[in-house]
Amino acid sequence: MGALRHRIMEYIRKAQESGILPERVILSKETFKKLLEDEMIRKQMERGNHPATAITNALGLPFEIGEKDEVVGKGFVPERCPHCSRAIFNPRVRLNDIVRIVRYLERFGKQQMICTCGKIFVLDVEEKRLEIDMRGVSTLTKCPQCGGPIKFLTSTEAFCLRCGWDNLKPLDAKKLKEKRFI
Numbered sequence: 001m002g003a004l005r006h007r008i009m010e011y012i013r014k015a016q017e018s019g020i021l022p023e024r025v026i027l028s029k030e031t032f033k034k035l036l037e038d039e040m041i042r043k044q045m046e047r048g049n050h051p052a053t054a055i056t057n058a059l060g061l062p063f064e065i066g067e068k069d070e071v072v073g074k075g076f077v078p079e080r081c082p083h084c085s086r087a088i089f090n091p092r093v094r095l096n097d098i099v100r101i102v103r104y105l106e107r108f109g110k111q112q113m114i115c116t117c118g119k120i121f122v123l124d125v126e127e128k129r130l131e132i133d134m135r136g137v138s139t140l141t142k143c144p145q146c147g148g149p150i151k152f153l154t155s156t157e158a159f160c161l162r163c164g165w166d167n168l169k170p171l172d173a174k175k176l177k178e179k180r181f182i
Ligand SMILES: [Zn+2]
Pocket: 081, 082, 083, 084, 085, 086, 115, 116, 117, 118, 119
């Protein structure tokens, strides 16, 4: 996975963690063009897929071209119980359950909820957006040491498949060695 696609996937995850159920991605023209260079997306296009299909498959979400890079989805209003401030979109709640609640509210409108604290409040959904910060995404395409092929683990970290060069944060390097990726 290229650094750019890593960054978009990182923000899809980040959106989820911040209480947004991601539904689509907005890509700037510039990002769209760069994304077509992504290895997996290029392979899909070589197999005859339309660029739009290739990108949708790679991101796991539909996308649109827009002014800026964003993850768009649905979030709860309020985000927390007004009585005990428990987060409604708790990362520990299964995503399927969140999807079910969001769809229900979209279909039938806002509903009275009973929180685990025993108090009642009204829950609704609204569209939420998280802008993707593209600053600092790695622009490396090959190993700076030997010129060999590299593999990205995040939008900033990569390692060389040939000479063992890497710019991994120490913790990640340790994790990888444990998993015997290198
Ligand atoms: Zn509560």
